[in-house]
Structure formats: structure tokens, C-alpha cells
Amino acid sequence: MSLDFGEPDERLLPFAASHSESLRSIYSEMHDVKSEVVITDHNSHSMGDSLDRYVDMRVDGDLLDWAKRENLSVGVEGIYPNHLGDAIRAGSLTPLVSATRRRRWANGIRALYARSSGDRLMVFVAPGRDYVIHNAELIASYMQRRNDSIQTVTYYPKAESSVATWTRLLGFQLDRLVIIGYSDLLLQLLLHRGASIESRQENEYYVVVRARFAGGASFTLLSVRFSYWGSMARHLASSLLRAGAETILYCAKLGTIDPGRSPYDGLYIPTRYFIGGQSGRSYEVVAPMNPVAEAFPALATGPHLTVATMMRETRELVSSARSLHICSVDNEIGEIAYAFAAEGAGRGFSAIHFATDSPAGLGDQRSRSSDLTTSRTSRDRASRDRSLDEVANVLFDFLRMY
Numbered sequence: 001m002s003l004d005f006g007e008p009d010e011r012l013l014p015f016a017a018s019h020s021e022s023l024r025s026i027y028s029e030m031h032d033v034k035s036e037v038v039i040t041d042h043n044s045h046s047m048g049d050s051l052d053r054y055v056d057m058r059v060d061g062d063l064l065d066w067a068k069r070e071n072l073s074v075g076v077e078g079i080y081p082n083h084l085g086d087a088i089r090a091g092s093l094t095p096l097v098s099a100t101r102r103r104r105w106a107n108g109i110r111a112l113y114a115r116s117s118g119d120r121l122m123v124f125v126a127p128g129r130d131y132v133i134h135n136a137e138l139i140a141s142y143m144q145r146r147n148d149s150i151q152t153v154t155y156y157p158k159a160e161s162s163v164a165t166w167t168r169l170l171g172f173q174l175d176r177l178v179i180i181g182y183s184d185l186l187l188q189l190l191l192h193r194g195a196s197i198e199s200r201q202e203n204e205y206y207v208v209v210r211a212r213f214a215g216g217a218s219f220t221l222l223s224v225r226f227s228y229w230g231s232m233a234r235h236l237a238s239s240l241l242r243a244g245a246e247t248i249l250y251c252a253k254l255g256t257i258d259p260g261r262s263p264y265d266g267l268y269i270p271t272r273y274f275i276g277g278q279s280g281r282s283y284e285v286v287a288p289m290n291p292v293a294e295a296f297p298a299l300a301t302g303p304h305l306t307v308a309t310m311m312r313e314t315r316e317l318v319s320s321a322r323s324l325h326i327c328s329v330d331n332e333i334g335e336i337a338y339a340f341a342a343e344g345a346g347r348g349f350s351a352i353h354f355a356t357d358s359p360a361g362l363g364d365q366r367s368r369s370s371d372l373t374t375s376r377t378s379r380d381r382a383s384r385d386r387s388l389d390e391v392a393n394v395l396f397d398f399l400r401m402y
Contacts, residue, residue: 023083026127026159026166033129034153037136038312039144046313046359055141062098063113064139067121068148075120075152076136078127078159080166080226081112082204092117111135120151127159130230130331134309141311160232164239167205167226175210175220177402178245179395180236181252182388183221187211189392190221190399213400230308233332237339237349247291247348247402250336251391253384254304256355257318258327259364264383267390268328268353269293270304273337274321276312282321288340292350292398299394301327304351306334318361329359352394354387356380 042051067074087093093114112124125135136153143149164170179186187209191197198210198218207223228236240248254268271293273285282305293300303326307313313329321329333351340349 023166026162027079027083027156029156029158031155031157032153033133033155034136034150036133037140037150037153039137039140040311040314044314044316045311046315046318046361048360051141052145055138058138059142060098060111060113061142063096063121064142064148065146066098068143068146070119072115072119072121073151074123074139074143074148075154076123076125076132076139076150077152077154078129078132078156079124080126080159081124084112084114084124088114093122096121126227126229126232127156127163128227128229128232128235129155129157129160130308130335131227131232134229134311134331137309137311160235163228163232163235164242168203169206169236169239170243171203172201172206172208173199173210174208174222174240174243174245175218176244176246177217177219177249177399178240178247179219179221179249179251180224181250182391183207183209183223183251185388186251186392186395187221189389190395193392193396195399213396216400217402219399219402228332230306230331231335234335234339237336238343241339241344241347245347247350248336248340249292249395249398250333250349250351250353251395252330252332252351252353253356254328254330254333254353255310255313255357255359256328257305257321257359257361259322259361261327261355261358263355263358264380264387265355267299267387267394268301268304268351268355269296269299270302270328270333270351270353271300272303273334274303274305274324274326275334275338276305276307276317282324285334285337286341288337288344289346289348290350291348291402292352292394295398295401296394303327304333305329306331313359315360315362315364318359318364322361328353328355352391354384354391356384 042049045051095114114122116122125131132155140150195211195213201208205225209221210218212218269292271290272287274282276282305321305326
């Protein structure tokens with residue numbers, strides 16, 4: 001295995017020039033969350049034998065194996081990779097990447113692996129609590145198969161709660177209606193349906209496009225360049241509400257647990273929201289106004305479950321969710337609904353999603369064609385494009401009425 005050492009390629013990883021004092025402050029409080037990391041065996045997971053393959057696709061196994069040979073401890077930290085410029089330039093961190101991962105070694109979504117000045121391999125990810133735990137569980141699962149274990153998992157709560165501040169979200173002009181999720185792809189589909197662009201703004205964290213249909217109100221498509229997986233989605237939604245958003249439409253993908261439906265079979269517009277807690281028990285969130293479901297009631301799909309990480313999607317969980325007539329599962333929808341319950345009274349939230357996988361319950365046959373390891377095949381990409389076209393049709397009809 002070959003490793004790349006030294007200064008990062010700035011074209012691949014545009015590190016911030018320096019830490020301002022305000023940026024340092026968001027990492028001033030740290031929580032040890034290693035005790036929350038759960039390793040789920042593939043025999044009980046909804047993906048079955050494909051779980052190990054999924055983990056191998058998501059971690060840099062070559063680097064983790066190298067760390068074991070070098071007797072390096074491994075830790076995961078919720079520090080946004082682009083905030084590490086000072087530490088890298090000072091030499092206290094050395095970015096690492098295996099040759100097999102060279103092309104996608106780091107960005108705002110994926111993890112940055114770096115050797116610290118001590119005998120440690122650190123994995124840095126965007127600072128959402130759920131995302132930190134998700135990555136830690138991926139790595140812990142990989143390491144357990146090699147009789148090894150993760151040493152530290154650190155979360156910085158101020159970095160997550162102040163996301164609007166350090167990403168400068170509130171500096172953008174936003175409309176009363178904001179679309180998040182597949183915003184960049186949906187923009188092109190809406191332009192083909194007659195929308196026109198009024199303005200485009202961006203920074204290293206967002207692309208903000210304001211558009212409208214003739215005779216209609218303007219709307220904002222917000223493309224996010226960092227991971228707002230899980231709990232971070234709640235903080236992002238809260239920030240948008242504080243910025244004046246009256247309606248948020250979240251358009252993305254989920255997993256179907258409806259035995260009668262397959263991936264890419266129609267759309268999902270949930271109307272009830274459950275969140276799976278760390279204890280394994282779920283609780284229901286007070287549902288906000290759902291303007292798309294109200295406009296098109298035939299498209300409503302009922303209860304939905306949000307979990308912190310797909311690593312927790314066990315067969316038992318799926319079967320339990322089905323007993324509550326829950327038909328879909330993801331990592332963000334319930335968290336966004338939670339933000340509305342807390343501070344979005346009288347405002348509207350709709351999720352317009354399509355399914356890309358089908359987690360199995362107890363007694364279900366496991367099919368690799370319906371799990372998260374196949375989403376990059378040409379067949380799946382074509383199915384995704386058709387589903388995005390369905391989402392765009394719903395948006396087109398809704399936005400003309402808005």
C-alpha cells in the first residue's frame with residue numbers, strides 16, 4: 001500500500017487560511033461520546049451480509065490497517081476538516097490518504113484522516129453529533145473485524161449548534177420558501193420547466209440560488225457543501241427558521257420498509273415523525289404543518305422514522321417500526337420536524353423523498369439489489385434520475401400555487 005504524506009493538495013482540500021478566535025471558540029467545549037458507540041453485528045442488521053461491504057466502502061481500510069501495524073491509536077473527532085489548516089501548517093497534523101482513496105480523500109462530506117504529532121491516527125468529520133457517532137460506528141465495526149478497537153470519540157456541541165454562525169448562513173438573502181437536499185440537481189429540472197434564476201450566491205459552505213416561475217413568488221434552493229447528517233439537520237433547519245423561512249421543503253432519499261414497495265417506486269411525503277433515541281426507544285415529534293401533503297393528499301405516506309445512523313437499522317428495529325405503521329426511514333426528516341416543533345409554530349415543513357434501499361425486517365429475505373451498496377450502478381443512477389423527475393413535477397405543481 002502506498003500512502004501520500006505532507007501538505008495537502010489545496011485544490012482537493014481548501015483549508016481555511018487560519019483560525020479566527022470565533023472559530024476557536026466553537027471547539028472550546030468537548031464531549032467524550034465513545035460510550036454511545038454501538039457495534040451492530042451483520043447477522044442482526046437490516047443489510048445482512050452486505051453491512052460489512054458497506055462499511056468497507058465508507059472507511060479507509062488501508063489506513064486503518066496501517067495504523068494497527070504501526071501501533072497507532074485511532075480516534076474520531078467532530079471538527080470540520082477545513083478548519084484544520086493551522087494545525088496542518090504547523091506540523092502537528094499530517095494528512096494521510098491511501099492510494100486507493102486518492103481521488104476522494106477529503107471534502108466537506110467525507111472524513112479527513114491525519115496522523116497527529118503523537119502516536120495517533122485521527123479521523124475528522126463534520127461536527128454533527130449523529131455524524132460523529134455514525135463515522136465512529138463505521139470505523140469501530142471495521143476495526144472489530146480485525147480484533148482492534150477505537151480509542152476516542154469526541155463531539156464539540158458548540159460547533160454543531162452554531163453552524164449558522166461559522167458557515168455565515170445568515171449573510172445570504174433567503175426567501176420565505178427554502179428547498180434543501182438535491183437542490184443543485186432539482187434546479188436544472190425546474191429550469192427546464194420554466195423557472196428562471198434571479199440571483200446566485202456562494203461561499204465555501206453553501207450555494208444559494210433564488211429562482212421563480214413567471215407570476216409566482218421567488219424561492220431559494222440551498223445547496224449545502226458539508227454534511228448535515230442527522231442532528232445537524234435540526235440545527236440547520238432552526239437556523240433557517242430564525243433567518244425568516246416560513247416553509248422548508250427537504251428533497252432527498254430514504255429507505256422504504258413498506259413490504260409492498262420497492263426502491264424507486266414512487267415518492268414518500270411523511271406526515272408523522274418518529275425519532276429513534278440512543279436508548280433504542282422511539283418517540284413521536286409534534287408534526288408541523290405539511291403544505292405539500294395538504295396540497296396533494298394522495299401523495300401522503302404517513303408515519304416515518306429517523307435514526308441517528310443507518311448502522312442502528314437492525315431487523316428488529318424495522319419490524320418494530322412496521323408495527324407502528326411506519327413505512328420509511330432516514331437520518332434527517334424527523335430532526336427537521338423537531339426543529340419546527342421547537343421554534344417553527346405556524347410554519348410549514350414537507351419532505352419529498354424517494355427510496356433507494358429497502359432495509360429488511362425479521363423474517364425478510366435480504367436482497368443485495370435493495371441495499372446501500374448498489375447505489376452507484378448505472379441502473380440505480382437511471383432510477384434516481386427518474387425519481388428526481390417525479391420530485392421536480394411535485395415541486396413544479398406546488399411552487400406555481402405558492
